[in-house]
Amino acid sequence: MKILLVDDEKKFAIMLSKRLALRGIDVDVVFTGEDAVKKTEINRYDVAILDVKMPGIGGIKLRRKLIELNSEMKIIFLTGHGSESDFKIGSAEAACYLSKPLHIETLIKILHKVAG
């Protein structure tokens, strides 16, 4: 399983990617929406974990762009806000919607589930 992690919180993204890597998951980390698009153009990811609010291209717009590039890619949204409206919109469009702080085991379970 190959996944793309997009979050502007660099340290958080790196730590999370390291932990996922330790659990045998192949993770690419980028910190902006633009880089994420570039990466997706090159690689074929099974799942993308996107922060909803980012400078430049936000999570929701980014999702549409990524789906255009790879329609089979599953999307998981991440947010620090976790308001109900975000959650509803997010879960309507994405495979899953998670709020920070994460429980790593839950994330692993969900990743396996969405990736099939």
Added chain:
Amino acid sequence: MIDRFRKLLKLIRLDFYHQADEHLNPYFTFANYNKIWAIGILLLGLTALVPLITVAVIHYQLIQKSVDSELILRTERLTSNARRAVSFFMEERLNALRFTVNEIEYAQLTSPEHLSEVLRNIKLGFGGLSDLSVISPTGTQVVYAGPFNLEGRNYSDQHWFIECRKNNYYVSEVFRGYRDVPHIIIAVKSFRADNTFFILRATLETERLIQTLTSYETGKHADIFLVNLSGIIQTPSKHHGSIFEKMTLLPVPKYSPRTQTITVSDGQRQSIAGYAFISTPIADTPFILMVIKQKEGMTAVWDELLSKINWFVGLCVITILIVITITCTFMVNKMFMADKDKAETLALVEQNCQLASVGQLAAGVAHEINNPLALINETAGYIKDLFTIAETYHQDDELMENIDSILEAVERCGRITGQLLGFARKFDIKIQKINLKEIIFDVLNFHNKEAEYRNIKVNVDIPEENIEIESDRGKLQQILLNLVNNAFQAIDEGCRLDIIAKREGLDSVVISISDNGCGMPEETLPKIFEPFFTTKERGKGTGLGLAITSGLVKKLHGNISVKSKQNEGTTFTITLPIRTQEELRDNENSFGG
């Protein structure tokens, strides 16, 4: 009975006296109701009482004046009548003497028998004469007819003789004379053929004169008597001194040929005094007629009337003051209560606004904390991973324990921020798919029992089975509940409630709620969505229901309108977008990251 008394007491209880809680003070329109109450009573009281008292005082003075002038007029008339009578009395007797000296020869007059005959005849004709005598120019009494034999007495040095010789006629004051009986002397001078003169003198009993005066019925408060030119009382007086004493109360009045009236006061009582100088066409007399009336006694009837007027005015003043006080208290109480309700509602609204901003603040804080918390979580988790999964380092139980406690603390913090966000969510819009039919029946379920009891027929008409819209369930529920509640309050037993929901165009739905209840007048329709506007009784409606409903509909990007006709019913129509989400999604910056 007690209940009624309590109700009455409530009417005049000063509810505003202890103003409401201090925290409500900024919301009151008027700061000091006690002052308003006092000013109200004062102004109303002055407006009502000043004219009343002014009219009463003017009336009082008018009565006083008319009583005075009436009294003066009556005194003047009495004085004038009595003056005529006394003048006539004197004139009559002087004329009798004049007639005698002109008619009867001197020789005959000086015959004692004849003079006695004349005396008897005059007594018969006029009365009041006690004796008659003829005096020679030297002052010697020539003949005398009467009860006392005073013949041969000489009067040449007497005042009356000198005066009569000079003036031809004479009327004396009352005096006691030789016989110590009050009497008056009148005398007439006549000339004989040889041009020498003689005087015919008569003594008048005062009895007859007193009778003439007392024949004027004066009552106990009035006094009528004669005084001489130096103020010595000549005939009996009731209140102003004994006979031959100086008149009390007032000094000798100034001479006037006519009847005069003056007002005199002895310090305690006021009196009206009428006076007239008595004179006859042929001779002046030394008498002044005095008529004195005490005001006090004469105005008894008027005083009684005045006392009645005073009582009436007093009662009016008390009644007016009581009515004004009760009215003012009642009105100011009502005003205070309305103001208090308004203040309480405003305070509540402000509190809600504060709660909403606390919610927003909490959401902001939670959001800001979540990111660093996530970093701590991942970092600590990674350290743990290094020990447990990568086995880069040796197992260290103590370190693991510490890392676990960090992770546990992070989880706890996460729970707290989660709760804070949950609190803020109460003010957020939560969009979800809603089946219109379901939500309408959900709301109606609240009213099933009431509809059954009140025999209200509820008609739901939804032509399309599954109309689904994306909206906020809680808010839509509140909107429908408010409108249905309103309709239930407006309709009577046996009335109807119609709810129709249908698509309109491609992207909106219309829900209309109609009743055939009491309806509303057309002029109130533009105001019904304004805050604090209510047509319900005080205490039953806050005037916020429809304002909140309208606000909620706008929050859901919808529209609300109303049609109503008095006594025919009311229809509220809400239009809502089918896909609220689309509109919200464009505004991406409103979401957290």
